[in-house]
Amino acid sequence: MRKSGYLIIEVLISIVIFMTVVVAIFSNIGTVMVRTERSGFTSEAGLLLQEGIEATYNIFLRDWTVYSDGEYYPAINSSLGEWTLLDGIESNVRTRYSRKVEIETVCRRPQSHPDSGRIVDCAAGEVDLNSKLVRGVVEWVEKGEDKKVETELLLVRTNI
């Protein structure tokens, strides 16, 4: 005898289709949220990078010879209320990031060279005492993946 209505298998198939659609929607929303979050981390890292470079620029306006080549990070000298550079790499910045500012000697092609003044490896040029390369690096780990933003600023001393 035929009975109208749904079989249990039909109900189960409907539920499976419904849940598949729901999972697909939530998965898409999850992806969008993760992207938004990642974009926020990169943006914050960019601001930290900017802070490092801008502070270093201001410090070198006054203290050109104080800092030799190496790794530093910016901090505020609380007694003077001004920027300073501390040795090493700053970790756990806002619980997530590590930050450093690398100071490097700049070498250029000598005056006698047809390409004089061009920045080259120090083995192929002369040290330019009036130039320094500042490289800012901010790193963090995001869902087990290493992330990094970096930038460089060439400082040239003109008020000798």
Next chain:
Amino acid sequence: MNEKGLTIIEILIGMTVSVIILMVSTSMMANIFYIDTKSKQSEILSQVKNDLQSEITVGVRWAETLSFSDNELVVDSNVYSLNGGLIEKNGEAITPSSVYIEELEVNDFSTMSQQKSLRVNIAMRHRDFTSVSDSLEVVVSQRKMEITEE
């Protein structure tokens, strides 16, 4: 025996399943709506942050004169001030009315008085969705510019 129609147990099971599905889908729709709304509001705050960062960085970096006081930053002839939850530039709002700016704080950590190095803190939240908030902390140093005449 006429077996057409539904038994009470079938009706009850049907109603139970319908109610469960209705509850789950309503809850999910509410969640989706909430997440979507919050995401849009956060996006607005991010956009405001980017705009302010760009405006302040470019302005301060290449400024000839700089001064600041409570809730105010003066860059050359441009006056940035916090007024009624909006940041104004020379009296005209440069932040949208949907964003409430709670704080505009400026500190100078420069190593020399001629070239300032400012840290500008701006705290903001959405006017309607107060749980959506963000902050901007941007550091920018005034460039030393020497114009020589020959």
